[in-house]
Amino acid sequence: MKSFFIALFLGCSIFASAQNKVVGVVSDKQNFPISAVNISIPELHKETISDENGKYFFSNLPSGNFRIVFSFIGYETQSKPFSVNQKEIRIDVTLEETIHQMDEVIVSTAFNKLQSQNVMKVEHQSVKSLQQKGTSTLIEGLATIPGVSQISTGTSIGKPVIRGLSGNRVLVYSQGVRMENQQFGEEHGLGLNDAGVESVEVIKGPASLLYGSDAIGGVLYFNPEKFGKPNTSQLNFNQKYFSNTNGTNTSLGYKLSGEDLKFSTRISNNRHADYKIADGDKVTNTRYNELDFKSGLGYSNSNFATTFRYNYNKLSLGIPEEGIAEQSNSKKPEFPSQGVISQILSLNNTIFFKNSKLDADLGYINNDRSEYEDSDVAILQMKLKTLNYNVKYYLPKFGKFESIIGTQGMHQTNKNSGEELLIPDATTTDFGVFGTINYEWNKNVIQAGVRFDNRNITSETNGTEGDEGYFAAIDKKFQSFNSSLGFKTNLKENVILRLNVASGFRAPNLAELTSNGVHEGSNRYEIGNSNLENEQNFQTDLNLEYRNPHFELFVNGFYNHINNYIFISPNGTLIDGNDVYDYVQANANLFGGEAGIHFHPHPLDWLHVTSSFESVTGKRQNGDNLPLIPANRWNNALKTEFKSSKYFKDGFAVLNVEYTLRQNNPSQFETMTNDYTLLNIGFGGKVTLGKTIFEINLNANNIFDRNYVSHLSRLKTDGIPNIGRNIVLGINFNI
Incomplete structure (x- = not known):
């Protein structure tokens, strides 16, 4: 029954005609293929991994100008622009070894660049790395990032502080939308659980250009x-x-x-x-x-x-x-x-x-x-x-x-x-x-x-x-x-x-x-x-x-x-x-x-x-x-x-x-x-x-x-x- 359900789900997801494709091979400097490389097209929200022969492909792509990103632990992240103007485009890439952390695509800023290309310095941390520090709540993990602290009431309530500013002066986004949870109150926590969260990006400083009021801090x-990789x-x-x-x-x-x-x-x-x-x-x-x-x-x-x-x-x-x-x-x-x-x-x-x-x-x-x-x-x-x-x-x-x-x-x-x-x-x-x-x-x-x-x-x-609890209309x-x-x-x-x-x-x-x-x-x-x-x-x-x-x-x-x-x-x-x-x-x-x-x-x-x-x-x-x-x-x-x-x-x-x-x-x-x-x-x-x-x-x-x-x-x-x-x-x- 499970196999039937998966087959039905995967079959229904490929009904659109796959006209435009990007294919290629990922290898190292010795020309050996690299498997399990994460390959993504951020603008299209598409992601896949290379197979045991270093091969990968994307299908059913729209026409236009995009950027493809190759990232793998131990290798330098590469980002390449490309244009979809024909049915099949080939992009082969050679990755170079590095000891640095992977260069991440920053979603919270305007143009979704790699951090190395970004005008603003943004702290990017995976929730997995925060959890490995043994913290019991999401805000405890965030408080380990330089420049971020928390106002706490025991272990259950924590409010984020960025460079000395807190409350309504720090804006929180989840699922791509602005969170509102009476954040003015001292006895209000972050209102988020780390389960089902991939990573967090911290902008330190005014971000009103992108987010409006309350992003002052x-x-x-x-x-x-x-989501999972295709067909899995x-x-x-x-x-x-x-x-x-x-x-x-x-x-x-x-x-x-x-x-x-x-x-x-x-x-x-x-x-x-x-x-x-x-x-x-x-x-x-x-x-x-x-x-x-x-x-x-x-x-x-x-x-x-x-x-x-x-x-x-x-x-x-x-x-x-x-x-x-x-x-x-x-x-x-x-x-x-x-x-x-x-x-x-x-x-x-x-x-x-x-x-x-x-x-x-x-x-x-x-x-x-x-x-x-x-x-x-x-x-x-x-x-x-x-x-x-x-x-x-x-x-x-x-x-x-x-x-x-x-x-x-x-x-x-x-x-x-x-x-x-x-x-x-x-x-x-x-x-x-x-x-x-x-x-x-x-x-x-x-x-x-x-x-x-x-x-x-x-x-x-x-x-x-004149009484306590009186609020005049404003x-x-x-x-x-x-x-x-x-x-x-x-x-x-x-x-x-x-x-x-x-x-x-x-x-x-x-x-x-x-x-x-x-x-x-x-x-x-x-x-x-x-x-x-x-x-x-x-x-x-x-x-x-x-x-x-x-x-x-x-x-x-x-x-x-x-x-x-x-x-x-x-x-x-x-x-x-x-x-x-x-x-x-x-x-x-x-x-x-x-x-x-x-x-x-x-x-x-x-x-x-x-x-x-x-x-x-x-x-x-x-x-x-x-x-x-x-x-x-x-x-x-x-x-x-x-x-x-x-x-x-x-x-x-x-x-x-x-x-x-x-x-x-x-x-x-x-x-x-x-x-x-x-x-x-x-x-x-x-x-x-x-x-x-x-x-x-x-x-x-x-x-x-x-x-x-x-x-x-x-x-x-x-x-x-x-x-x-x-x-x-x-x-x-x-x-």
Whole structure:
């Protein structure tokens, strides 16, 4: 029955006539064929691998100008332009060996170039590499990337911080659409599970040109798990165990692909008890449960390509209020607790013309957040529904010029149904238009763009004037022009220089405009300001990279000036015994950067030494420190790779030492944080026992069970340390 189903699926996917083809052979410098090379045409969302003779082919291609990419571990990635103007085109390629990481196609930027061709420095990390670090959540993995940190509440809630900016100042994209999940709230996590996610791209700095409002601090762009290779089916099972929380992570996925029609699905379940600190005590009610389901269906032919994806995420988590109190092994959250159900539907379409194409992405996000105080009746319930679109037209190439014009928009409604309100019922409408152009010659690139955005926010009156919970109706309009200019060049064969200047903006969120009540967890009475203006920033970024066969060096520096930075400040009065804080604005500056090396000595080809340092400083115009600025961090790793054997392949062992410096520059409402050092180890590889093949990963984080407190932990004010020693065992089967 299974064979019949697969045959039927594959047969139905090849009904379109295969007129245009690309064929070829991949070989090395000795002219030996290379098998299992990943070959892709990014513009067409097509991918295949070379066979045992190095041969590959693509069929049913549209006419036009495209780029084909060849990538394989241990060899230099190659990207070649080609034109489809006849029935069969032959492209043979010779790959050269290299010790460098593979050059990745960057999806989050305008022209989807290889990183080596890209004007912006974008951090690209596969989720598999983040998981190999033994982190229990996706945001924990992201926080290991230089320049990225997290604001955490225990192990269940983590909010991304990019170079000192967080909340609505960091935009998140998933499945090609903008995520909206009440991200203004302190007790809101990322809202994403790493199951079914292939990789993440991090843009550090203003990206308003491509994404509009809220991308003032940067963008996290999550790429979905790829469909299977043509004419294949695959069943995948993954299981992890976490010693500290007695937690489990179970994931099951299935892929089925023909030449043109492709399907994938994955379901996962996370269950964690309260986390333990270094002395063995558990932090009460930091437990959580998460169910995640993802599915995708894709089809492409010579005229168009379309992909539909759906993600359902249900998260139930405890809200720690008592600190270290009743000790329990239970994984069922106690009161107070929070329940969040998030659904993302996306439709990504590409229509091909003779020398141009049109991309149209549509998204619908339904976020339902409930909070429970002492019963199963929600005292707070917010339903956020968001419809957004992103349409880009890639104009025909003119010589070495490439250009894009596009429009983006969003319609969003927030509805309350609980007794308490954090923000009023409201409607937000966005509209933006932009254009960008790219000129590349030799190994030099110039890219420039302009954009105009308009945002309307209207809300309803709620409550009685003068009482807590009263929200006056607002009708606000925010507009902004932004631009960017970037330049990339190879100073020498092994030296790359990138310089980018860009502006960005963020419209005030509903909490900043309308708040009127006690903010739970901070015990302060917050009052919004309906007269707030756009945050408007201008940032300069400089990136310098050097690499030779055995040594790599990178230095990133940035300076970010923000006009009308929004923050809260006490006004010296009390309401019901709580200090009153107002939302106000002032100009601010952030500056710093990241630097690192990768040493790969010869002839010790199995050894890798990496080291990176990151720093950010944030100041208001009057010299006061900005809040939620991460401490400086120095990260070092020693990694060894094992030679393959009959039973164990692709083996590795890693020793990581992470030193976080003392944070001596707290804001007015923070305290200093001591420095600390964490030692982590990891081991893994691919095991072959007869016909059974599986991957194993073993990590021990904070191996010395160090008692420490992160400066960005929301439990820091209660004197509660971060997680103690955690041993993580993971097994992955492909069937």
